[in-house]
Amino acid sequence: MTKNYNVAVLGATGAVGEQMLNTLDRLDFPIASLKLLSSKRSAGKKITFKGEELTVEEAKPESFEGIDLALFSAGGSVSKALASEAVKRGAIVVDNTSAFRMDKDVPLIVPEVNEHALKEHNGIIANPNCSTIQMVAALAPVRERFGLNKLIVSTYQAVSGAGSEAIDEMYDQSRQILDGQEIDPQVLPVSGDKKHYQIAFNAVPQIDVFTDNGFTFEEMKMINETKKIMEDENMSVAATCVRLPVETGHSESVYIEVEKEGLDADKLRRILADAPGITLQDDPSQQLYPLASDSKGKDDIFVGRIRQDLDEKNGFHMWIVADNLLKGAALNSVQIAFSLVKLGLLK
Amino acid sequence: MTKNYNVAVLGATGAVGEQMLNTLDRLDFPIASLKLLSSKRSAGKKITFKGEELTVEEAKPESFEGIDLALFSAGGSVSKALASEAVKRGAIVVDNTSAFRMDKDVPLIVPEVNEHALKEHNGIIANPNCSTIQMVAALAPVRERFGLNKLIVSTYQAVSGAGSEAIDEMYDQSRQILDGQEIDPQVLPVSGDKKHYQIAFNAVPQIDVFTDNGFTFEEMKMINETKKIMEDENMSVAATCVRLPVETGHSESVYIEVEKEGLDADKLRRILADAPGITLQDDPSQQLYPLASDSKGKDDIFVGRIRQDLDEKNGFHMWIVADNLLKGAALNSVQIAFSLVKLGLLK
Numbered sequence: 001m002t003k004n005y006n007v008a009v010l011g012a013t014g015a016v017g018e019q020m021l022n023t024l025d026r027l028d029f030p031i032a033s034l035k036l037l038s039s040k041r042s043a044g045k046k047i048t049f050k051g052e053e054l055t056v057e058e059a060k061p062e063s064f065e066g067i068d069l070a071l072f073s074a075g076g077s078v079s080k081a082l083a084s085e086a087v088k089r090g091a092i093v094v095d096n097t098s099a100f101r102m103d104k105d106v107p108l109i110v111p112e113v114n115e116h117a118l119k120e121h122n123g124i125i126a127n128p129n130c131s132t133i134q135m136v137a138a139l140a141p142v143r144e145r146f147g148l149n150k151l152i153v154s155t156y157q158a159v160s161g162a163g164s165e166a167i168d169e170m171y172d173q174s175r176q177i178l179d180g181q182e183i184d185p186q187v188l189p190v191s192g193d194k195k196h197y198q199i200a201f202n203a204v205p206q207i208d209v210f211t212d213n214g215f216t217f218e219e220m221k222m223i224n225e226t227k228k229i230m231e232d233e234n235m236s237v238a239a240t241c242v243r244l245p246v247e248t249g250h251s252e253s254v255y256i257e258v259e260k261e262g263l264d265a266d267k268l269r270r271i272l273a274d275a276p277g278i279t280l281q282d283d284p285s286q287q288l289y290p291l292a293s294d295s296k297g298k299d300d301i302f303v304g305r306i307r308q309d310l311d312e313k314n315g316f317h318m319w320i321v322a323d324n325l326l327k328g329a330a331l332n333s334v335q336i337a338f339s340l341v342k343l344g345l346l347k
Numbered sequence: 348m349t350k351n352y353n354v355a356v357l358g359a360t361g362a363v364g365e366q367m368l369n370t371l372d373r374l375d376f377p378i379a380s381l382k383l384l385s386s387k388r389s390a391g392k393k394i395t396f397k398g399e400e401l402t403v404e405e406a407k408p409e410s411f412e413g414i415d416l417a418l419f420s421a422g423g424s425v426s427k428a429l430a431s432e433a434v435k436r437g438a439i440v441v442d443n444t445s446a447f448r449m450d451k452d453v454p455l456i457v458p459e460v461n462e463h464a465l466k467e468h469n470g471i472i473a474n475p476n477c478s479t480i481q482m483v484a485a486l487a488p489v490r491e492r493f494g495l496n497k498l499i500v501s502t503y504q505a506v507s508g509a510g511s512e513a514i515d516e517m518y519d520q521s522r523q524i525l526d527g528q529e530i531d532p533q534v535l536p537v538s539g540d541k542k543h544y545q546i547a548f549n550a551v552p553q554i555d556v557f558t559d560n561g562f563t564f565e566e567m568k569m570i571n572e573t574k575k576i577m578e579d580e581n582m583s584v585a586a587t588c589v590r591l592p593v594e595t596g597h598s599e600s601v602y603i604e605v606e607k608e609g610l611d612a613d614k615l616r617r618i619l620a621d622a623p624g625i626t627l628q629d630d631p632s633q634q635l636y637p638l639a640s641d642s643k644g645k646d647d648i649f650v651g652r653i654r655q656d657l658d659e660k661n662g663f664h665m666w667i668v669a670d671n672l673l674k675g676a677a678l679n680s681v682q683i684a685f686s687l688v689k690l691g692l693l694k
Binding site: 064101154170175194195197203204206214237242244265285291292310312319 | 353354365497499501505517518521522536540541542544545548549550551552553559560561562564570583584585589591592593594598600604610614631632634637638639640651652654656657658659662664666
């Protein structure tokens with residue numbers, strides 16, 4: 001007999017929260033009760049889940065009484081304030097913010113890559129950054145067989161990663177430009193940063209604020225999280241993160257150098273074709289390759305444009321695309337919850 | 348006393364042709380007479396140059412009688428048919444198509460990189476591919492001092508590189524999507540290829556058709572042309588070329604490994620700040636970095652986001668942006684013409 005769990009979703013009214021609810025429903029997570037939580041501002045909203053209308057409540061420490069599993073996606077400061085309160089009350093928290101990702105006591109999980117690390121959790125489990133998840137999940141099956149020495153990624157990221165106001169800004173700005181009107185950027189590249197730039201019909205090489213070494217936080221997340229998830233501090237990882245006028249679907253141009261000899265593009269394709277959660281879309285003769293526009297609403301990670309480097313025989317190029325709100329956020333969080341159940345870690 | 352030249356522009360009615368005329372005017376190229384040539388279809392159109400109305404004529408072999416300098420930008424097949432006819436009649440041809448770029452008897456020129464190679468011309472000089480020009484021009488000053496072993500580029504290319512029908516498709520499609528209408532892609536990624544995909548609010552990893560090795564022609568152009576211009580067959584070069592919904596302005600995420608020790612990000616910035624034709628835009632504290640939207644109509648190549656790799660001390664990342672119709676095409680062609688004059692090669 002399957003046990004059912006008391007589940008809370010914090011940030012239920014946001015873009016990722018909405019996808020979390022869809023995913024819990026769609027994948028039929030064993031729910032005994034569902035509590036929807038948000039900031040005070042969004043409290044009172046009604047959301048229908050499996051035919052039942054639920055009212056969103058303001059999240060407080062005592063909201064987590066009796067909760068087994070809490071999925072957090074309401075921003076880093078909310079996670080910092082409430083995660084330990086939830087854990088104190090017996091919940092396991094799966095946190096989709098960057099608040100705890102690099103804490104050494106917090107496992108950072110992509111189930112198909114490092115599910116085993118869940119066993120060392122202390123109540124909080126972190127869901128990696130969207131752009132990291134799709135990349136490590138696509139590379140893990142290759143790395144397992146051939147090792148991985150070096151990784152260089154340039155991203156083509158969708159605005160939905162910056163929230164619904166960024167989506168609105170992109171569409172409003174697009175219309176203004178088409179109509180020959182002036183634009184007045186207010187949100188992107190980073191809502192809290194000093195300057196804002198045109199995103200419509202543009203490519204902006206800044207996601208999140210800058211760190212002291214000239215890399216952005218988004219780039220450092222990709223670098224540090226990849227090493228943590230792959231449990232290899234010596235791997236060479238570099239990232240350049242770029243925001244595009246795409247609503248949903250992150251694309252990534254990835255170069256890797258594997259450790260062992262003997263890999264070629266066909267072998268790499270076969271490895272990915274057999275990997276769960278990955279759809280190989282790679283047939284140049286049919287112009288078949290992953291597109292952001294095709295990825296929206298899909299659970300899988302799409303990989304194509306696989307080419308052996310012309311100079312470095314252990315070097316390979318590929319194009320990795322996924323729905324940043326699903327595998328990049330909500331789906332991965334729910335998959336972590338399923339892994340917790342499977343491993344008997346959710347009591 | 349400066350000599351003036353009889354100049355012909357073939358493809359005068361196209362997007363690049365228009366920029367060629369603007370550039371000849373703006374940089375005050377010493378013109379004795381100007382002849383505008385095109386396909387039969389566009390012949391008869393009127394174009395005003397320096398206050399004088401000129402009629403576009405259909406290009407024929409005899410059109411080049413008495414011409415000293417012919418700038419070609421009317422497609423590869425037109426160049427193949429007419430370049431030798433122009434040369435036979437005493438003209439020097441600067442060809443902006445891919446027709447002759449890899450011919451070993453044809454110099455492939457970016458003046459600030461390999462102007463000296465003009466001396467070996469046999470009548471035809473090739474202008475490189477737009478995405479190649481801005482990259483090699485930005486890297487040349489670094490390479491001169493520190494050598495260059497390895498180069499990996501991921502591009503973010505504008506639709507104007509695919510002609511005016513691609514620009515129209517991008518804007519029309521954008522409006523259709525904003526209005527909730529169906530779209531019907533007919534042009535991009537490659538007008539002559541079998542399948543066409545959404546370009547608005549998307550990122551398409553195909554520019555030009557595919558070659559047998561899985562790289563596209565655009566990618567192979569960047570690889571082969573870079574080696575030819577830099578006169579180094581042993582350099583490791585790789586490219587992934589992606590089309591974006593940007594009208595004009597190619598952006599490139601470039602990773603290089605230099606040969607000699609001792610380069611750091613500050614030194615790299617100083618080298619680029621001092622290089623002619625390059626504008627350094629690199630101040631993370633002010634969110635200053637190159638943007639495609641700022642590059643339109645500008646002659647310079649813009650470089651920013653310069654970072655030393657965190658693992659490879661000779662490795663550097665940067666973001667290179669330029670107007671693909673100017674430095675990427677028309678401006679470089681006119682600069683080649685000025686170099687020919689300077690070197691006494693244009694009689």
